[in-house]
Amino acid sequence: MTTNEQTVTGERADILEFLGKHRYFLRHTAQGLTDDQANIRPTVSELTVGGLIKHVSTVEQHWAEFAQGKGRSTPGATEYTPEVIAEWQNQFRLVEGETLAGVLAEYEKIAAATDELVRTLDLDTAYELPAAPWQPPGVFWTVRRVFLHITAETAQHAGHADILRESIDGQKTMG
Template identity: 80%
Template sequence: MTTNEQGLSGERADILALLGKRRDFLRHTAQGLTDEQANTRSTVSALTVGGLIKHVTAVELNWADFAQTGGSKSDGPTEFTPEMIVAWENQFRLVEGETLAGVLADYEKVAAATDELVRTLDLDARYELPAAPWQPPGVFWSVRQVFLHLAAETAQHAGHADIIREAIDGQKTMG
């Protein structure tokens, strides 16, 4: 059992430790990068280190809202405009006016807010997931599952960022 700096123990401390470690891996991939390097596509993918941090921030913000409110029950768009597609693509790179320092600062704010939710929300509260092509209707997740999913999502994207970073300058998070 983990006890954290706020004196929490048990599963809340464990979830905070899990999220914290995965976030540290992601942030580590950006250490020492210039804005240009953070926006470099170093693999065949369109992903960049800065863009992944920006994306994970947005994803965490959305899941945190879901954990608090149960999310929006309205259906998403059925058609995607060119502007919507550009906005989607732009979440995976730094756009004009964005800096690595800025997206990291945004990430810290969102992470701190999520951590407060881990400390305070009812982990057993359950909400129906929004409609999506990859899941059948009627799937419910507990708030606990949401936080565990956030850790998994962050870990996956930290791995992506690590590969991108290694291709830029050889730095690896692990190994």
């Protein structure tokens, strides 16, 4: 894999290839869907194919900021108001004015920016995770682990999207 004049090899190339493969599976799941189909909830969950792509984009951008030492919230900064809950729920569906093509284009931009970080950041730099009810204080993640987490999140949601797509029209990403 090359960028401008720099060849990416070893661990960085592995991370880029692994992340790229799972992004492909997620994007492929949406191939050929209309906006309406991308927003269908064919199972009992709130998840939609378009919403999952939107969610993965948001999560990837959040973690990419974290990997740069930005975007870490302060303890107790989030109150779960009706507006915050609605915003969270809207991550999982296309809302008024959003299209599948638009969500996919935004995902491509975020993915390209993350890939550049994989190529350039010090993978051993570590930051403390924000306080959360499920997270004890004092836990640090390396930038490497952040990129692996983005990959795991992408793979997990690509599987969810595949189930949704199969429920919509029988298409499977693999098989």
